[in-house]
Amino acid sequence: MLIVPEREIADLMTREAAFDAVEQVFASMASGDAYNFPVVREAIGHEDALYGFKGGFDRAGLTLGLKAGGYWPNNLEKHGLINHQSTVFLFDPDTGRPTAMVGGNLLTALRTAAASSVSIKHLARTDAKILGMIGAGHQAAFQLRAALEQRNFEKVIGWNYHPEMLPNIEKVAAEAGIPFEAVPLDGMRQADVIISITSAFAPSLMADHVSAGTHVACMGTDTKGKQEVESALLAGAGVFTDEVAQSVTIGEAQHAVAEGLIKESDVAQLGAVINGTHPGRSSDDQITLFDGTGVGLQDLAVAASVVELAVRKGIAIEVDF
Structure with missing residues (x-):
């Protein structure tokens, strides 16, 4: 399994790459080539946090996985951390084995911005x-x-x-x-x-x-x-x-x-x-x-792109899981 830490994301994912990934995912969803799983999103009763899971499968890109995370409104004040915290997990659609774990905080901001940007374009x-x-x-x-x-x-x-x-x-x-x-x-x-x-x-x-x-x-x-x-x-x-x-x-x-x-x-x-x-x-x-x-597919698309870049640049950390 490959790990791409949060600290590496800024040097790997560009706005342009996020835009392309999100635009392609939206097109795949509309054509029926990709679909999202039902979202789990709950108030956990601790630190006023909302936590959940978003996932899906893109048949065209053979991307399968989920994002786990949520919103902790007290993070900045109490811990000096951003309020949104998340991690993306990718799996091999042929075997079900985990293939990657990717820091999701910056990716979430980039893919969310890419989504509105795609809407402005069209x-x-x-x-x-x-x-x-x-x-x-x-x-x-x-x-x-x-x-x-x-x-x-x-x-x-x-x-x-x-x-x-x-x-x-x-x-x-x-x-x-x-x-x-x-x-x-x-x-x-x-x-x-x-x-x-x-x-x-x-x-x-x-x-x-x-x-x-x-x-x-x-x-x-x-x-x-x-x-x-x-x-x-x-x-x-x-x-x-x-x-x-x-x-x-x-x-x-x-x-x-x-x-x-x-x-x-x-x-x-x-x-x-x-x-x-x-x-x-x-x-x-x-x-x-x-x-x-x-949607979870947005996260998976940008995460898969990041993993590909991380492998190419020799940044991805490989672990025996």
């Missing part, structure tokens, strides 16, 4: 100029860097529950040479693309905060009860997701479906747009929304 208007960010935590910087590569954005605007954290994303915008402005939530009306990346259980972005033609990527809702945007926003949008079953049960669509505002059949796979079997955006005035619930 759903946002080509003339999008203003990018709105809701959230300024650890993953927000990754989201912003990836998004800026998809359109010729001229300005970044941001809002966060804790305004003192906004310099985290202002710094990223400055590095890209793009002006940044902190705005109230209704200031998001000027955005052409909005990324929401919070761990909220109550919506902050309302339908009247979003202008016609905007693309919204909701990247923080991955558990029952979580909610970043008002359900009415989904009712008035073209809704796309990574995995429909997750979207309507643990994703942003769970609330709109429960309230009877949309049906499961109203939620389309982003992979179908990539494959060309769904037209995607219907007009420049349509609001499009990507419900990024985070």
Whole structure:
């Protein structure tokens, strides 16, 4: 079995490689060549943590495995660690033997950013100029860097529950040479693309905060009860997701479906747009929304790519397991 420690990931996985891996996985899912296993996600009753497992099998890439991990909200304050902690395990689909264990913290941030970036590529208007960010935590910087590569954005605007954290994303915008402005939530009306990346259980972005033609990527809702945007926003949008079953049960669509505002059949796979079997955006005035619930196949795809690179560079640690 091979081990690729967390400390090695930054030198192995690029945003471009993560983007390609995630885009290919979405396409494989939509064509039926890959599928995710049911998600296990539970509050463990200790340290306010959410812990669970995401896994799947990609027949086309012969990638089988799971990611174990979750969210420990007290980590930064108590232990000086990031709140999201995870590890990816890969298995040989021919024999079931474990083949690799890969540090999953940075990979999670990169694949989550890649997912919203893929949605921007395929759903946002080509003339999008203003990018709105809701959230300024650890993953927000990754989201912003990836998004800026998809359109010729001229300005970044941001809002966060804790305004003192906004310099985290202002710094990223400055590095890209793009002006940044902190705005109230209704200031998001000027955005052409909005990324929401919070761990909220109550919506902050309302339908009247979003202008016609905007693309919204909701990247923080991955558990029952979580909610970043008002359900009415989904009712008035073209809704796309990574995995429909997750979207309507643990994703942003769970609330709109429960309230009877949309049906499961109203939620389309982003992979179908990539494959060309769904037209995607219907007009420049349509609001499009990507419900990024985070599927196990994303983690497996980027982890498999990392293992391949680690072996090539002689970094992977081999153990007799």
